[in-house]
Amino acid sequence: MTTRAILPIADTATTTRRAWTLLRRHRRPLVASVVLFAVVGLSGIVPPYVLGAIVDVVQDGTGSTGEVLTLAGVIMVSALVGGVATAASAALLARAANPALAQLREDVLERALHQDAERLEEAGTGDVMSRVGDDVRTISESLDNALPEFVRAAVAIVFTAVGLLVLDWRLALAGLAAAPFYLIALRWYLPRSAPYYRRERIAQGERAEALMAGIHGAPTLRALGRHHLARERIDHHSRAALVQAVDVYALLTRLFGRINLAEWVGLTAVLVTGFLLVRDGAVTVGAATAAALYFHRLFNPIGAVLLIFDQIQASGASLARLAGVLELPRPRPSTDIVFRRPVIRLAGVSHRYGDGPDVVRDVDLTIAPGERVAVVGSTGAGKTTLASIVAGHVGATRGDVMIDGHPYAAIGPVDLRRAVALVSQEVHVFATSVRENVTMGRPDLGDDEVWAALRVARCEGWVTALPAGLDTRVGHLGHPLSSAQGQQLALARVAAHDPAIVVLDEATAEAGSSGARDLDLAAEAVLEGRSALIVAHRLSQARHADRILVMENGRIVEEGTHDALVDHGGRYAQLWSAWSTSDPL
Structure with missing residues (x-):
């Protein structure tokens, strides 16, 4: 199987820095949640201590029923306070963390969308989608459940250990007998867990890429009788992801056995020490009971920390993948250059994909203002790559690409996209209204300007006939459009944006013979007064x-x-x- 050059994954220091940069914007709810987590921890150590006092009162026989009921009331109040603080702390943590996660997702998507198309294709669509989809969902689930529980468990461990020490240092020392066993378990687990989760997330991304490629290419693969290859690839990556998941669970199972051993050692030590101290009159039965309850109370928090740490590790791996995208180069800032009737010049331009051979070789080309240049040739001749270079979507491996004397590399992507528009054979209809499909990136356009663009692209008639006109939702789960209508909508978007240069990469190839003439006329109207590079599917x-x-x-x-x-x-x-012999057009 070919190894893809996936997008980078950040190291621990970079991931931590990125997370803190986002969280510190929401300091108030974050600090308030920390205070309430401390209240939860304090309320949790009250019941064992009070239960020990009740044991002593009952054993001595000197206490009254009212005193026992009062102590029981203290336990009830502490439980109520703990419950309220638990809910409030989780809510405040969500108020701090969820907006930070939303901002991170937007930053990651923005950074990815500003990368060269070649880099994203090299990484694969599945890698990008699994990061903004699966990884964000993993982190979100941790923020809603795992992280609050992890913090509560950590606080409970600290306060319970302090309570045990205050109760009697010898009982606390006995409980420390479990510490080496916990540390051995952690020392065994931690170095192994991070690589496991990293491999699991990468395997899930590979699986997503295989699934998306198989779904998108299904009609072609079936037509060629090669659909079994897609199934084999999906099966390969699905099995790889399954193997990684099973490995993670096997690792956890081995960790649980080590945790159970530590619990048995610690509780046994506390009970034996308590028995000896009570026998010698050094502590009361109530104190020994409270100590045993304190240590037993540590079982769930320590187990939760170790178990939830499993999810935290997974979230950390996902966060590192998101932070890694932010380490990609920043888009160059806009310089507000306006190209009205620019000249495009390519000098000695060559391009290769990866370590492969040159697919474009030593091309010299000048496109004058308003000039229409068509590119024809057999499949694999390099037409699409040349179009992508002129459009600025692919960088030249060698040579110079300039617009009005400005190298493409020195122009911000916003300025370049404003000057050069690309319409390819595979257009995308956004899952929104017709209006927003046309004004994408230009929300300032009014309805009159939208209708004018639709008229230029010869799609005013069918848009008017839609159930809600410009407000009709199209795309996924919306009103279905034909391939020709999707192309016309893309051409209308170009007309609305009014670029100086248009690159058409077989933009009308998907239309059948009935719609080909309309698309050609729409393309001619959109290109009126503009420079154009046209990769021609039909020689007409x-x-x-x-x-x-x-x-x-x-x-x-x-x-x-x-x-x-x-x-x-x-x-x-x-x-x-x-062509003229075989095609009546």
């Missing part, structure tokens, strides 16, 4: 271009107008002859 699109480039093996092998290239009798003439 190239025929009316100002200039045609013919690519083979990553190089431009022919260049000229349609008539000149046909008369030349070269590669384009061969393509034109084959």
